[in-house]
Structures are given as structure tokens and as C-alpha cells.
Amino acid sequence: MLELDSVTAGYERRAPVFRGASLTVAPGESVGLLGPSGCGKSTLARVAALLHRPDAGRLVLDGTEVRAWRHRAPRARRTAVGVVFQQPRTAADPRLTLAEPLRAAGRRAEARERVAALAPAVGLTPDLLGRRPHEVSDGQLQRACLARALTLRPRWLICDEMTAMLDASTTAALVAAVETYREETGAGLLAVGHDRVLLNRWCDRTVEWKDCLPTAA
Numbered sequence: 001m002l003e004l005d006s007v008t009a010g011y012e013r014r015a016p017v018f019r020g021a022s023l024t025v026a027p028g029e030s031v032g033l034l035g036p037s038g039c040g041k042s043t044l045a046r047v048a049a050l051l052h053r054p055d056a057g058r059l060v061l062d063g064t065e066v067r068a069w070r071h072r073a074p075r076a077r078r079t080a081v082g083v084v085f086q087q088p089r090t091a092a093d094p095r096l097t098l099a100e101p102l103r104a105a106g107r108r109a110e111a112r113e114r115v116a117a118l119a120p121a122v123g124l125t126p127d128l129l130g131r132r133p134h135e136v137s138d139g140q141l142q143r144a145c146l147a148r149a150l151t152l153r154p155r156w157l158i159c160d161e162m163t164a165m166l167d168a169s170t171t172a173a174l175v176a177a178v179e180t181y182r183e184e185t186g187a188g189l190l191a192v193g194h195d196r197v198l199l200n201r202w203c204d205r206t207v208e209w210k211d212c213l214p215t216a217a
């Protein structure tokens, strides 16, 4: 279970972006999160991805409360959650070829096998794997970012507007790659977005941001 329980978070302690947001994703479940621009969906997604420490509230992952965020989080916790952002250009290291982050962990033979399996799963052809981010399109780079998120076989995937910048066919390919991965592994998904039609089609259920917040007394 991925449980965000009464989370308050933001960028200034005295003026959080939101207070008391709660959202749960069951094992293997896919949940879409819809809401107006600027309400804090990405901030909540970053809390769930262990990238942003909340000011209050709890994140419970697979029954254990998370107490450390970012580099302070134990490796096993960080690798339990894979994340894909909207902007592949800011998420990808410009110095590395698309293949390099996919080889990052494990023995060399394992890494080679992993790249050989992941690249076709996200629709990356071998010629693209040797290129750097500035030599590929946004859609190709986003495929690489998804492959990187799947490299360590996360139990939870957070897709924050993953397809907002992409055309319909790349969107369909990326959603299909996520779904194939989830079928193989049983991973749960939190997909943040603006596109109600896409999220309704993609996810088991779709949650409105306002329903994550406490009701006014």
C-alpha cells in the first residue's frame, strides 16, 4: 500500500501549498490524480516519490512509515518507487547517453540484459541508445526516462504528467509500456495529469484533488 496520510507540504513552512492531503494506492492498483493547475499535485507526487519532505503528515510505503527523504532515504526505499516527470529535458543528465542510466546498477552482464529488455519495451531502437539527450526528440527522451524509472523494478510508479508534452501515438506507447510493466510485476501506479479522458481510460480509478483534502468544517 502507498498511503499519503494528512500530508501538508510546500516550499515555505509558514505558507504550505496544501494542508492535510490524503491519497491511497493499493498494491497493483492504478490511481489517476486530477486537479487544477498549481494546486500542488506535483508537490504531492514528489512527496510520494521520496523527493520532497512534507511539513506534516505521513507517507507509509508497504506498511512502513517513511522518515527520510531524498539522499537520506535508504536505498531500498528509494528504489521501491520509480518516477517519471513531465519535462524529460530537465530530468535527463545531458552528459549521458540514453543507455547509460539503464546500466547504472548491477553486474555488467545483468546490465546488458536489462538494457536489451527495457529498450524495446519502451520503443527505443539501438541507434537511439548511444545518443545524448540533445540528439533525440522529447518523445524519445521521455521513453528513456521511463526506461530509467523501470530499471530497478520499482513496486510503485509515479508518473507526473508523463505524457503532457507528447503526441497521441507516443502517449499511447508510453502508457502501454507502463501497463505491460505493471502486468509483469504487479506494481502500483499514481498518474498525475490534466487529461481526464486519458486518466479515466488508463487508471482503475481517478481521484479529484479536492477529494484528497479535508472537508471544510
Ligand SMILES: Nc1ncnc2c1ncn2[C@@H]1O[C@H](COP(=O)(O)OP(=O)(O)OP(=O)(O)O)[C@@H](O)[C@H]1O
Pocket: 011, 017, 035, 036, 037, 038, 039, 040, 041, 042, 043, 044
Ligand atoms: N520549487 C518550488 N519553489 C517554490 N514554489 C514552488 C516550487 N515548485 C512549485 N511551486 C509552487 O507550488 C505550487 C504548487 O505547484 P505544483 O507544481 O505542485 O502544482 P500542480 O498542481 O502540479 O500544477 P500543474 O498542474 O500546473 O503542474 C504552485 O503555486 C507553484 O508555483
